[in-house]
Amino acid sequence: MKTTERRYDIDWLRVIAIALLLIYHSAIVFQPWGVLIGFIQSNKGLSWLWVAMSMLNVWRIPLLFFVSGMGVCFAMRKRNWKQLVWERSKRILLPFIVGMFVIVPIHVFIWQRYYSQPLSYDWGRGHLWFLGNIFSYVIILLPVFYLLKHKADVVQGYVSKVFSHPLSILIAISLFVIEVVVVKPDSFELYAMTLHGYVLGFIAFLIGFLMVYSGKAFWQRVLSMRWIYLTLAITFYLVRVIKYELIASHIFTAIESILWIYTIFSFGYRYLNHSNKALAYLSKAAYPVYILHMIFLYWGASLLIPFQMPAFITFAGVNLFSFAGSLLVYELLLKRIWWIGLGFGLNTARNIGQKHYAPKILVSNKA
Template sequence: MKTERRHDIDWLRVITIALLLIYHIAIIFQPWAMFVGFIRSNETLEGLWTPMSMLNVWRIPILFFVSGMGLYFAMRKRNWKQLVGERARRILLPLLFGIVAIAPLHMFIFQKFYKLPLGYYPHMGHLWFLGNIFVYVLLFLPIFYFLKQKEGGRFQQLLNKLMSNPGGPLLVSLFFMLEAILVKPQIYSLYAETWHGFFLGALAFFFGYLFVYSGESFWNTVKKWRWGYLAMGLLLYAVRYLEFQLEAPGYLMALESTCWIFGVFGLGYRYLNRPSGLLRYLSQAAYPVYIIHMFVMYLGGLLILPIKIHPALQFIAITVFTFALCYVLYEFLIRRIGFLRPLFGLKGKSDNKIGSEIIISDR
């Protein structure tokens, strides 16, 4: 079944992964970096955390939303057996390879940086995201195929009507607020390998699918009301910053998160839904870059932090190093060497349809 490609969703995935890299680099310059398993600069840039704290409540949830949207498009041209098999190849294989060969690399650099005894052990590290996505695919696939069979029915019509006004998306926010109330995360933005991250990701994945399933009404609504959603997000962030020292009650942070996300979706739909050669390249590169960025970033820190320059210059240098080396590794190794491609979630060279390579939002 032929479907119209949504270039804005591709762009949002690429931009969000780029922001994720910058966010992780900023952690290196926070005084608590070592306690979350990061290497740490001796000179901190705590001022960096003000903009990063605005980002941290929606940077991961939006990727789960996009992943659910991607599954909708993938289901248009695959039956359930084909879909599960393809997801196993494109998620499970890179996850298992990453556990034994990629994630341990940044732990090795961490040990070397802090002069700890060197040791190897397989672990997921930042690849926990892939594990969650694969579980969500298996968990929700029966529901999604049931909904697919009922397209045009009462539920889809009701959903379309609900999403046709600005209160519809905000009604969805109640589920995220309830999750925060029930799970009670001590730190809302701590998603990695926590029950909070799992349940929040499941909700975002599920509603990401439903937003696309509902039809054009959701997209027209977030496009029309994008500045209103962003204003609500900014207001809630101001309250969090001024009244709660950045860690507000979970239900407020959940509402802030969804407001940012709906506003960003609206901006993307309004301004980014057009093809480009750059997007085709970046959309293919984003998934491998996500997989390798942590050890590349740690290597940059290992080489640059000992240099006696201002920490702001160190931050810039590590950022440039990380993006540049990720590009080199992707362009000259991962993309070109046939047996490496599936290990990083890319299709084989014989089936290289650029722009449909990313499992985080595959079509």
């Protein structure tokens, strides 16, 4: 017999991860190399901010892939493979295409104008590169996922037993370490449009799916070990800062990445597994806001940097402009014109204003 458990913490973590990405992107504006990767760069830096951002950098993108894999497991509960592909096409592929050809060219145009470059229509994956990765993972792993779904009576108990073991974290660590040893990335944190980012994302996506598939026993295990994960993650981070000056070996960084991710999932499961009106709103707004935010980040930076205010005030202003502008467009345009909202990951007009429901995990008594 199976029961259901609502999982609001996964929604919260997705919202928080996207919010941190917006702040992270704003921080790049105040680093001495920002312009080299296509950001508008302030002549007043906040180099110290990068110490904190470097902690986020080793897990911010892998976490999104973990959560995306979890989302597919949730979505498969009541969908056949055709419905899943159609739903992910609307949710991921369509916003990816709209973003490449509409959103990215706008913020590139702002950059060109700010630096007095020739104005041109320059489309590309930009900050939405990972959406293309995620959609490809869905297609590639679809046969595996549906085999696991239809053979759950045979397979799920075994997966649950493996993932609920105290040392199951070593599976994720081993796969991350193997990836960096084989792929040999130039930088562990260089995820965007690289082989490293693609393979690491694939591993994280698959593990995220299996975390949900394995059932409640896994989550009870990570909950019981949350303080161990946190202590180890902080220790690895401090060693990376003090001994390696933020640039440790890829193997060291891969281990730290998993420790932070398991820490986040365990504390999220403990403290965020509840809903309220804020989550109901933010869970719908976070995705389109992320798609839009680079336009307002570049626009805000181009308007505020010339005032030559103290760097931290400008940083706060860029963040406020980015969040507020994106939310305003979401509120006034995307929510109200369904066919525009569809291009930004909002499902359909009939979903707007509906009560929010968190994903459910089917929990076997065997787990």
